[in-house]
Amino acid sequence: MTSPDSLRIETPPLDPPAAFTEPDAAVARLIELHSEATRFLVDAFNRVAGGAPVSTRFRAYYPEVRLVTSRFDKVDSRLSFGHVTEPGAYATTIPRPDLFRNYLRQQIGLLMTNHGVPVSIGPSDTPIPLHFAMAGRGDVTLPENGELSLSLRDIFDVPDLETTNDDIVNGERTRNADGSRPLALFTAQRVDYSLARLAHYTATAPEHFQNYVLFTNYQFYVDEFEAFARAQLANPQSGYTSFVAPGDAVITDPDAPLPDLPRLPQMPTYHLKRANGAGMTLVNIGVGPSNAKTATDHIAVLRPHAWVMVGHCAGLRNSQALGDFVLAHAYLRDDNVLDADLPVWVPIPALAEIQIALQDAVAQVTELEGYALKQIMRTGTVATIDNRNWELRDHSGPVQRLSQSRAIALDMESATIAANGFRFRVPYGTLLCVSDKPLHGELKLPGMASGFYRTQVARHLKIGIRAMESLRDMPPEKIHSRKLRSFSETAFL
DSSP states (O other), X not given: OOOGGGSEEEOOOOOOOEEESSHHHHHHHHHHHHHHHHHHHHHHHHHHHTTOOOOEEXXXXXXXXXXXXXXXXXXXXXXXXXXXXXXXXEEEEOSOTTTTHHHHHHHHHHHXXXXXXXXXXEEEEEEOOHHHHHTTOSOOOXXXXXXXXXXXXXXXXXXXTTTOSOTTTTTOOOSOTTSOEESSSSOHHHHHHHHHHHHHHHSSOGGGOOSEEEEESOHHHHHHHHHHHHHHHTOTXXXXXXXXXXXXXXXXXXXXOOOOOSSOOSSOEEEEEEGGGOSEEEEEOOSSHHHHHHHHHHHGGGOOSEEEXXXXXXXXXXXXXXXXXXXXXXXXXXXXXXXXXXXXXXXXXXXXXXXXXXHHHHHHHHTOOHHHHTTTEEEEEXXXXXXXXXXXXXXXXXXXHHHHHTEEEEESSHHHHHHHHHHHXXXXXXXXXXXXXXXXXXXXXXXXXXXXXXXXHHHHHHHXXXXXXXXXXXXXXXXXXXXXXXXXXXXXX
């Protein structure tokens, strides 16, 4: 067989970049370029899988958006995105422009409006890995035994983990290889990698994810979410159009059954869909900061408008009762999973828009307000740890630390979700429900647990949903606070 180094490189036609002054036309060109590139790679793979002789290496490139401005433009700085900070060249590679059509139309349109210059659309110099080109396609031909007689990496580009990283979002890279500045927080390969991981972990396609995401750590919330979704589908005035369960099972009839999967994915995910992604997604991340980080690492590339943790926690104050709510105003990060990406000395601020939405939702659902609301809801610091059995250690260390932090609740996910929201510029919040009080000997006995879940889960989830509906009624530019943006930010949200 010919050595891979001696193979010539075959590519689809590489037309020169073109300037666009209208966002719809720019996005249409991005879709066209990406479709041509992925179709070229899939066609080549089908030929190779069918036994055709190999005498070339096949390569196609992600499309690119590029902006060049030569002056300091006066823009509406109330927006935290949609403009660059100084003159220069800015560029980013684009994956799946069909999936991100509305997002790209908004971001590109803001650039054109704020800077009064066209954007350039053309092929980049970043190859599309074959694995990502094939994702979600039904026109791929595989050998009968599922194996190829040759190595794919010899004739196709494969994912390069050395360049699939978070160096832009972590502030470690301010220039692209050609000297331009990043236009977006994520490169195309980073996004494609996460889209593939999302499908794997959640057993639902990225297309189903909505802009308002609820995280939970108990299956009980999933049951209530399904019940709520079916009620909404039965109401033609609700605005919700379909419900999606793991396995990409889609129902529009409120009485339609959902299939029983032989095995649930690691993070079962459910989507109550609405036009333009304005519905809600519920992700059962299970227990632990590692799962919380994994889920948010990948969902972040979809650029949701908000994500909120609604789960159970340990109440740390004797004045709390089982079933009380905790609205996190601060976080003690003892989860350790993000220390290399976001140092623990970085403060994670509470976001006013999210806090108000959650507090108002508690008041509406419980029909309590003012001083009466304090009977069932505390605000304060939530501590997140990575040791589920922390109670079994010598209490002098952990308890003193919790007391010094003024923590009122403890869990294993909330600070991770908030910290990754801060890191990825995704608005975040936490509303927990006290399910036990280990420092005061109140553990969940079987009877207590069933009674607690029966009375509290439905109300807790209803509060989370009400808060998300409130946030949905706000303009996205108001939710995406400037306090989440750094000194020199990317223009894309």
